[in-house]
Amino acid sequence: MKKKILIIENDQDIRHIVAFILEEEGFETLSIPEPEDLSEIIPFAPDIILLDEFINARPGHRLCKKIKQVKSLKHIPVIILSTANDIELIAKECEANDHVRKPFEVKDLVSTVVRTVNHQPLAC
Amino acid sequence: MDQVNPHLSPYSLSSISEDSQAIAEQKQAILAAIITTSDDAIVSKTLQGIITSWNPAAERMFGYSEAEAVGRHITLIIPTDRIKEEEYIIGEIVKGNRIDHFETIRLSKDGRNIPISVSISPIIDSTGTIIGASKIARDISEQRAAREENARLFAEVQSLNEKKDEFIGLASHELKTPLTSINGYLQIISSMITDEKAAKFLHKTQQQVKKLNALVSDLLDVSKIEAGKLQITREAFDINQVLADAIELIGYGNKSHAIELTTAIGPLIITGDAHRVEQVIINLLTNAIRYSPGANKIEVGLIREAEEVVVWVKDSGMGIPADKQQDIFTRFYRINDENPTISGLGIGLYLSREIIMRHGGRIWAESEPGKGSTFFFSLPTPLAQ
Numbered sequence: 001m002k003k004k005i006l007i008i009e010n011d012q013d014i015r016h017i018v019a020f021i022l023e024e025e026g027f028e029t030l031s032i033p034e035p036e037d038l039s040e041i042i043p044f045a046p047d048i049i050l051l052d053e054f055i056n057a058r059p060g061h062r063l064c065k066k067i068k069q070v071k072s073l074k075h076i077p078v079i080i081l082s083t084a085n086d087i088e089l090i091a092k093e094c095e096a097n098d099h100v101r102k103p104f105e106v107k108d109l110v111s112t113v114v115r116t117v118n119h120q121p122l123a124c
Numbered sequence: 125m126d127q128v129n130p131h132l133s134p135y136s137l138s139s140i141s142e143d144s145q146a147i148a149e150q151k152q153a154i155l156a157a158i159i160t161t162s163d164d165a166i167v168s169k170t171l172q173g174i175i176t177s178w179n180p181a182a183e184r185m186f187g188y189s190e191a192e193a194v195g196r197h198i199t200l201i202i203p204t205d206r207i208k209e210e211e212y213i214i215g216e217i218v219k220g221n222r223i224d225h226f227e228t229i230r231l232s233k234d235g236r237n238i239p240i241s242v243s244i245s246p247i248i249d250s251t252g253t254i255i256g257a258s259k260i261a262r263d264i265s266e267q268r269a270a271r272e273e274n275a276r277l278f279a280e281v282q283s284l285n286e287k288k289d290e291f292i293g294l295a296s297h298e299l300k301t302p303l304t305s306i307n308g309y310l311q312i313i314s315s316m317i318t319d320e321k322a323a324k325f326l327h328k329t330q331q332q333v334k335k336l337n338a339l340v341s342d343l344l345d346v347s348k349i350e351a352g353k354l355q356i357t358r359e360a361f362d363i364n365q366v367l368a369d370a371i372e373l374i375g376y377g378n379k380s381h382a383i384e385l386t387t388a389i390g391p392l393i394i395t396g397d398a399h400r401v402e403q404v405i406i407n408l409l410t411n412a413i414r415y416s417p418g419a420n421k422i423e424v425g426l427i428r429e430a431e432e433v434v435v436w437v438k439d440s441g442m443g444i445p446a447d448k449q450q451d452i453f454t455r456f457y458r459i460n461d462e463n464p465t466i467s468g469l470g471i472g473l474y475l476s477r478e479i480i481m482r483h484g485g486r487i488w489a490e491s492e493p494g495k496g497s498t499f500f501f502s503l504p505t506p507l508a509q
Binding site: 011013014017018020021054083084085086088089092102103104105106 | 296297300304305306307308311312315333341344345355357397
């Protein structure tokens with residue numbers, strides 16, 4: 001069964017590119033802009049969330065942090081995508097599982113997703 | 125015969141007394157002249173607050189003549205909302221304390237609020253009893269206005285600076301978003317095309333996108349340094365691996381120079397920000413290539429010393445004149461401003477210095493015009509940290 005990746009990204013082109021690359025690698029993807037309500041993403045039951053963290057988001061208000069506070073979502077690994085130079089700090093601050101700096105190299109994006117998928121605990 | 129003490133004055137006791145009185149009168153006259161001509165208001169009052177003296181400067185400052193003020197209560201010039209200050213002042217005076225440079229507001233005869241700085245001292249009579257207070261007041265309207273203007277300007281500059289940082293952050297994001305799309309699409313296309321020439325051109329386009337991205341990142345970093353917001357993470361990493369990765373990255377996009385790692389010392393774990401250190405190495409390698417257009421080799425080395433590791437990047441290019449070597453780490457400084465063929469904004473070495481200094485390391489250069497340059501940086505080893 002294909003692993004499901006939810007891509008949350010406000011830029012339409014980047015959504016297409018990331019989805020294309022990951023589908024080529026055999027993943028099932030759903031790409032959406034930032035949702036108004038986090039409950040919208042529950043039905044897709046993603047194995048991983050790839051999330052664009054906007055550079056100027058205030059600490060504590062980042063979407064990743066919010067995902068990690070929702071009981072039914074917090075177990076899903078989140079990889080943040082960001083243009084921020086200090087992406088490592090943002091990833092740490094919002095408890096993301098990994099990060100990919102934008103603009104990204106395809107091989108880095110794929111290897112980060114594969115690494116995260118492989119580190120997931122087995123489903124009960 | 126009595127011996128005459130040569131140190132004793134030959135004057136009689138009565139003449140001494142007359143002289144003392146003359147001196148006292150002279151002192152009194154001098155003090156009176158000082159009080160009369162002073163630009164500061166000098167006022168005295170009893171412990172009950174009744175004004176007992178009022179100099180010409182007080183007349184000018186508060187608008188009351190001496191005749192109008194003397195005998196009246198000091199509350200004549202104290203605004204109603206500050207009456208309690210008088211209780212505090214008299215309380216201190218009764219205890220024998222001075223009050224220096226007390227900033228407050230007093231009221232003029234025509235109802236104007238006058239900002240003043242006042243120093244108040246107890247008046248002590250010949251028996252040592254405190255009988256009143258003398259105050260010297262200076263009009264500080266201009267200083268206060270200047271201070272308020274400075275505070276306003278400071279707040280304005282701070283607000284503009286915050287807006288500038290926010291703008292640069294936003295602009296950087298807005299520039300990098302299309303760069304991400306361009307870069308992504310180019311990589312997808314490169315996996316589809318088979319034509320050798322097209323692949324070559326595509327590769328060159330990708331290199332230019334990388335350069336543009338690095339420029340945007342550097343500009344954002346400069347603004348962060350200025351705002352004191354450049355953050356460094358501290359984690360254990362292998363400096364040898366970071367060095368090898370940077371060489372591979374630069375070597376991949378550059379075929380004009382062979383980059384040779386002349387020392388092989390294996391894994392070397394230090395603590396710091398691996399990404400930032402890699403940024404420094406990439407900056408030094410890029411500069412080495414940029415400033416040695418006629419050469420074809422760059423040497424890189426890593427030395428482990430007692431308390432630090434030292435990395436060096438050596439080129440055999442045009443070198444740096446001695447009188448310019450001290451400026452190369454300053455912001456926006458370019459050695460070859462007159463040479464338009466060498467591009468760059470002059471921020472790479474400035475950023476590198478900031479990154480290395482924030483790690484507690486050093487960065488420096490040794491160079492000879494016509495023979496090339498060697499750039500060194502050191503980072504403390506875990507034991508030294």
